[in-house]
Amino acid sequence: MTVLRRRRRALAVVAIIAVPALLTGCDVITRGHVEAISVRKTGSTLTVQAHNETVNPPRYQDTDSLLYVADADAIGRVPADPAYAFLGPAGSRVWVLPQVERPNLPWVGWSTEGIPSGFLVNNRIRLRLLRVDGPGPVAVYTTSALGVPTVLFNSADGLPDARNVNIGVHQHANWAFRTPGLYHLRMEVTATYTAGGSFTRQFGLWFQATEDDR
Numbered sequence: 001m002t003v004l005r006r007r008r009r010a011l012a013v014v015a016i017i018a019v020p021a022l023l024t025g026c027d028v029i030t031r032g033h034v035e036a037i038s039v040r041k042t043g044s045t046l047t048v049q050a051h052n053e054t055v056n057p058p059r060y061q062d063t064d065s066l067l068y069v070a071d072a073d074a075i076g077r078v079p080a081d082p083a084y085a086f087l088g089p090a091g092s093r094v095w096v097l098p099q100v101e102r103p104n105l106p107w108v109g110w111s112t113e114g115i116p117s118g119f120l121v122n123n124r125i126r127l128r129l130l131r132v133d134g135p136g137p138v139a140v141y142t143t144s145a146l147g148v149p150t151v152l153f154n155s156a157d158g159l160p161d162a163r164n165v166n167i168g169v170h171q172h173a174n175w176a177f178r179t180p181g182l183y184h185l186r187m188e189v190t191a192t193y194t195a196g197g198s199f200t201r202q203f204g205l206w207f208q209a210t211e212d213d214r
């Protein structure tokens with residue numbers, strides 16, 4: 001384990017945090033707003049990066065240069081509602097980085113707002129979760145105002161999982177982990193240009209679920 005010391009920034013509180021040596025050099029995100037997957041038009045192509053808004057000024061950076069930490073503040077219990085059975089047995093522990101911003105946790109979303117209309121066939125991209133390397137399954141889901149979940153990606157019932165994402169979307173979701181530890185998500189964006197040709201890009205996301213309180 002390596003101890004990183006980073007300065008407190010405008011919106012990010014990144015104190016002294018132990019991360020696996022593998023991730024030395026990653027920006028450790030313990031709170032604040034990040035578009036983990038920002039897909040935008042640059043020139044005649046698409047670009048997939050993270051848009052890190054925990055720093056001032058915000059910056060684009062490689063998706064796998066950030067580590068999103070779900071600490072003790074993220075620990076909850078799987079509801080008894082059968083609609084949440086995809087998270088595991090009712091009452092069991094689950095770490096959730098929430099869809100709605102909370103002050104002590106990273107707020108992790110994705111954006112296609114930087115893609116103009118008419119640039120892509122059907123004005124949309126396809127987003128896939130290809131693989132999860134970690135100590136347990138990962139589920140990504142949204143929750144309606146009435147508390148009804150919609151599962152977008154869930155490694156517990158097999159991968160890959162795929163969703164279409166329209167242009168002009170800014171989406172946040174719940175990122176759920178059943179077991180503490182380090183997770184790497186291998187994802188992919190594909191799209192077809194209206195001008196001809198296609199786009200495929202694989203990229204990674206890092207998460208850590210921990211019982212520590214950061």
Ligand SMILES: [Zn+2]
Nearest residue numbers: 034035109110
């Ligand atoms: Zn966002």
